[in-house]
Each structure stands twice: as structure tokens, then as C-alpha cells.
Amino acid sequence: MNSNNYAVIMAGGIGSRFWPVSRAGYPKQFLDILNTGKTLLQSAYDRFTGFIPGNNIYVVTAEEYVTIVREQLPLLPPENIIGEPSRKNTAACIALIAFKLRKMNGKANLVVAPSDHLVSNEQQFQKDCIKGLEFTAENKAFVTLGIKPANANTGYGYIQREAVAVEKGIYPVKRFTEKPDAATAALFIKDNAYLWNSGIFIWKVIDILNAFCFYMPDMHELFVCGMGGFNTPFEKATVNHIYEHCESVSIDYAIMEKANDVYVIPADFGWSDLGTWNSAWENLHRDKAGNAVAGDNTLLVDSRGCMVHSSEKKLLLVGGIDDLIIVNTPDALLICKKENEQHIKLYVEKLKQTGGDSYL
Numbered sequence: 001m002n003s004n005n006y007a008v009i010m011a012g013g014i015g016s017r018f019w020p021v022s023r024a025g026y027p028k029q030f031l032d033i034l035n036t037g038k039t040l041l042q043s044a045y046d047r048f049t050g051f052i053p054g055n056n057i058y059v060v061t062a063e064e065y066v067t068i069v070r071e072q073l074p075l076l077p078p079e080n081i082i083g084e085p086s087r088k089n090t091a092a093c094i095a096l097i098a099f100k101l102r103k104m105n106g107k108a109n110l111v112v113a114p115s116d117h118l119v120s121n122e123q124q125f126q127k128d129c130i131k132g133l134e135f136t137a138e139n140k141a142f143v144t145l146g147i148k149p150a151n152a153n154t155g156y157g158y159i160q161r162e163a164v165a166v167e168k169g170i171y172p173v174k175r176f177t178e179k180p181d182a183a184t185a186a187l188f189i190k191d192n193a194y195l196w197n198s199g200i201f202i203w204k205v206i207d208i209l210n211a212f213c214f215y216m217p218d219m220h221e222l223f224v225c226g227m228g229g230f231n232t233p234f235e236k237a238t239v240n241h242i243y244e245h246c247e248s249v250s251i252d253y254a255i256m257e258k259a260n261d262v263y264v265i266p267a268d269f270g271w272s273d274l275g276t277w278n279s280a281w282e283n284l285h286r287d288k289a290g291n292a293v294a295g296d297n298t299l300l301v302d303s304r305g306c307m308v309h310s311s312e313k314k315l316l317l318v319g320g321i322d323d324l325i326i327v328n329t330p331d332a333l334l335i336c337k338k339e340n341e342q343h344i345k346l347y348v349e350k351l352k353q354t355g356g357d358s359y360l
Contacts, residue, residue: 010093017342083236146198201256
């Protein structure tokens with residue numbers, strides 16, 4: 001394994017679209033959503049151990065989740081678990097790990113990945129990451145893994161690649177497009193130049209820091225002023241101060257959509273952004289009627305296309321309904337149309353407004 005290669009897993013989200021299983025105190029990345037025997041975080045960590053040295057894998061999470069990460073990843077050095085004092089989106093998270101690594105290794109080459117993705121072909125995932133790491137090691141480049149779209153999904157961002165590769169399997173990026181409407185997404189999937197934006201990035205640490213300096217000078221200056229505190233006993237206080245003044249912005253908007261030298265590797269490793277109950281339905285075993293069930297003691301009769309998740313021991317009988325999401329937990333029950341899954345975040349916000357904080 002190359003000692004200059006590093007990986008950081010971003011694990012600070014609250015997973016509100018997986019409510020009521022995912023809660024603020026114990027969100028989806030720490031759950032075994034698909035009954036695989038591993039949580040999403042554990043799967044993400046294991047995915048990297050085959051080609052990244054164990055001491056070079058980091059997890060950035062919310063401060064309140066640090067203990068959970070330690071429990072779920074006992075082999076990860078405790079100092080490799082970084083707690084953020086507040087949620088400032090992905091740019092601050094990436095700046096934080098980049099500045100830490102810059103002090104340790106000037107040749108650091110980094111893979112950045114969310115904690116809640118599903119990858120079914122891990123061998124191909126490793127090959128694509130290694131291809132990206134080899135390319136960024138030799139070039140000033142920002143690489144993203146673009147997923148060959150399976151359908152006109154409106155829940156993902158899209159990447160348009162140029163027609164000619166700079167080397168085998170690596171293409172310059174023409175543009176990024178935020179989540180499109182259905183008509184635009186339908187046009188995109190007819191064009192082989194468009195890929196789903198996986199949110200998995202690869203670059204040399206020195207290159208991403210130079211990009212922060214150019215495109216996000218205020219954020220860069222905050223981290224430069226705190227440079228002396230990183231990797232010392234004063235790091236927590238340093239990070240607390242930086243985050244008080246730090247802008248909340250995504251790395252896509254802050255840098256990737258603006259930078260030159262952005263490339264994409266078209267990838268096909270059985271990827272899913274396990275972000276919604278519909279994505280769970282797509283990745284679970286389905287019966288002949290198209291129902292997916294996670295949990296025991298559940299019976300579906302004359303029902304089709306349902307996603308049912310139950311953590312209760314009592315019998316859950318679902319009869320004569322179609323295309324619903326039903327999620328049963330000890331203290332909350334969600335029933336909604338599958339087509340309205342994007343509204344779950346709104347339902348959670350409504351619950352918050354009506355004083356239902358104990359259910360969040």
C-alpha cells in the first residue's frame with residue numbers, strides 16, 4: 001500500500017430522510033439499514049482497508065457522534081476520529097482534514113467519501129479509486145467518480161464529461177448540474193456524456209488547499225491562522241474557534257464547480273446513495289409483488305411495491321395497499337406514499353415545529 005494515500009469518511013449527517021429509524025442522536029450511518037450485518041459506516045471503512053493503510057483512514061463526524069464511531073470502528077486509531085463542533089457542510093470538513101494531513105505529509109493524496117453509500121462491487125470500487133489516486137499523484141487534478149446512470153433520477157446531481165479522455169477512463173469535466181427536474185433528467189440519461197455525481201472525490205492535499213486559497217480565501221485564512229493547533233492537544237479549541245466563523249457551503253459549490261483541472265472517472269461498481277427509503281427498497285430483496293421488507297414478523301397480503309421496515313416484535317400485517325413506505329419503530333410509525341419520499345424531511349420539520357422533538 002502507498003503510504004502517501006489517505007481516505008476520509010464524512011459521517012456527520014443526521015439522515016432525516018430515513019426517519020423514524022434514523023434519529024438525530026443515532027443517525028443512519030450508524031445503522032444496518034439493509035440487514036447486512038454491518039452498519040453503513042462499518043461498510044465504508046471496510047471498503048478502504050483493502051488499499052489504504054489503516055492508520056491513514058480518518059472519519060470526520062459531529063462531536064456528539066465520536067463515541068459511536070469509536071464503538072463501531074474499534075481498530076481505527078482514536079486520533080483519526082475528528083469531531084466537528086457544528087455542521088458546516090462539506091467544504092469546512094474537507095478543509096479541516098486537508099490542513100491536518102498537510103502538517104503530517106506534504107505528499108498526501110486523499111480520497112473523500114460519504115459514510116452512507118452502498119457499493120456492491122468493492123473490488124471495482126478499489127480499482128477506480130486507485131486509478132484516481134495514481135492520476136492525482138502525477139497531475140494537478142481534482143477527480144470525482146461519476147456513476148453511470150441507471151435511470152432518470154432527480155435526486156442526484158449530474159456531471160457532464162467531455163468526449164475525449166485525457167488517459168484511459170479519465171475525462172475532463174464539462175459542467176456540473178444540480179438535481180434536475182424529471183424532463184431534464186430524462187434527456188441526460190439519453191446522452192452517454194452524463195453521469196451521476198457520487199460525491200466521492202480524489203486529489204492531492206496540497207492541490208485542494210491551493211484551491212481553497214484561490215476560491216475560498218476567507219475560509220482558507222481561518223484555517224491558516226489555526227495551523228499551529230492542528231495535531232496538538234490544542235486542536236479541539238482551534239477547531240471550535242474556526243467553526244464559529246466558518247461559512248457553511250458544499251465542496252461542490254465552493255470549489256468543484258469553479259475549478260479548472262476537474263476530471264471524472266465513469267464508474268460502475270453497484271453504487272447507491274442510500275439516502276431515502278426508496279433507495280433502500282431498490283437495494284433490498286423484493287418479493288414477486290415488488291414488496292421489500294426489512295425486519296421480522298411482517299406479513300404482506302394483496303399489497304404491491306411497498307417498502308416496509310419494522311423493528312417491533314409484534315406482528316405487522318399489511319393488507320390491500322400499494323406503493324407505500326411503512327416504517328414501524330417502538331415510538332413512531334411512518335406511513336407515506338413512495339412518490340412522496342422527498343417530503344419526509346418536511347414531515348420531520350413539521351414535527352419539530354409542533355413540539356415533537358423527543359421523536360427526532
